[in-house]
Amino acid sequence: MNPVDALLGIFSLGGPVVAILFVMSVLALGVTLYKLWQFAACGVGRHKVLSEALEAWDGGNRQAARARLTESRSYLAPLLGTAMNAADQPGLEGRLDAEAGLALAGLERGFRFLDTVAQLAPLLGLFGTVLGMIEAFQSLQDAGSSVDPSLLAGGIWVALLTTAVGLAVAMPTSMILAWFESRTARERVFADKALRTVLAPGQPDLADVRASGPAAAPSHA
Numbered sequence: 001m002n003p004v005d006a007l008l009g010i011f012s013l014g015g016p017v018v019a020i021l022f023v024m025s026v027l028a029l030g031v032t033l034y035k036l037w038q039f040a041a042c043g044v045g046r047h048k049v050l051s052e053a054l055e056a057w058d059g060g061n062r063q064a065a066r067a068r069l070t071e072s073r074s075y076l077a078p079l080l081g082t083a084m085n086a087a088d089q090p091g092l093e094g095r096l097d098a099e100a101g102l103a104l105a106g107l108e109r110g111f112r113f114l115d116t117v118a119q120l121a122p123l124l125g126l127f128g129t130v131l132g133m134i135e136a137f138q139s140l141q142d143a144g145s146s147v148d149p150s151l152l153a154g155g156i157w158v159a160l161l162t163t164a165v166g167l168a169v170a171m172p173t174s175m176i177l178a179w180f181e182s183r184t185a186r187e188r189v190f191a192d193k194a195l196r197t198v199l200a201p202g203q204p205d206l207a208d209v210r211a212s213g214p215a216a217a218p219s220h221a
Contacts, residue, residue, distance in 0.1 A: 015162075017127060017162045017165075024124075025117075025121075031113055032176050035180055038107070039183065042075040043073050044075075044107065045186070047076075049068060049071050049072040050074055050077065050194065053072065053080070054194055054197045056068060057198060057201055058197050062084070065084065076190075079096065080195070080198055083199060084198055097195070100191045100192070104187060104191065108184055111177060115177055122163075122170045124162070124166050125163040125164070125169075125170075127162075128165075129160055133156065
């Protein structure tokens with residue numbers, strides 16, 4: 001049996017619910033492929049060049065920092081370039097935060113759809129199962145006293161097919177969404193730290209301050 005015939009057989013057994021779940025899975029796959037391309041094109045997670053530019057800026061080498069920044073293909077590079085060219089302007093911090101939030105919102109576009117698929121697919125599968133169980137018990141009632149156990153068993157497994165399809169759509173979608181969200185969360189942290197480094201260069205790292213604080217304190221013993 002070729003895959004097309006197998007798919008049509010599943011549609012005929014599961015009914016319109018399975019067809020809807022199939023369409024949802026195709027759309028979720030399309031959104032996933034688009035987000036993977038978008039993340040790769042924007043350089044999400046690849047911040048080696050940006051980190052080197054920020055390190056040079058933090059060390060006071062402004063020219064080297066700007067030159068290194070031009071080599072980056074990250075979506076954050078234009079934003080950091082604006083910050084470097086106008087770091088002394090009043091009120092710039094709020095504007096840059098808003099621009100960074102807008103850029104990150106672009107990375108999160110499509111997450112709501114994936115979340116909807118992950119939550120709705122199991123419910124649709126359960127709905128199909130309930131409809132199938134109702135149909136199976138109606139067939140059992142119509143059979144009257146001549147009940148064939150295979151009739152009930154066949155109706156039940158066909159009804160459970162929709163639940164299985166719903167879970168098969170929801171589980172990978174949920175895992176993919178969680179991965180995308182974790183990547184975006186790391187991007188948000190990096191963007192915030194990068195902007196603070198450009199706007200307030202030469203400041204000591206808080207982790208280093210906390211680590212050296214107790215040791216640096218004079219002893220009065």
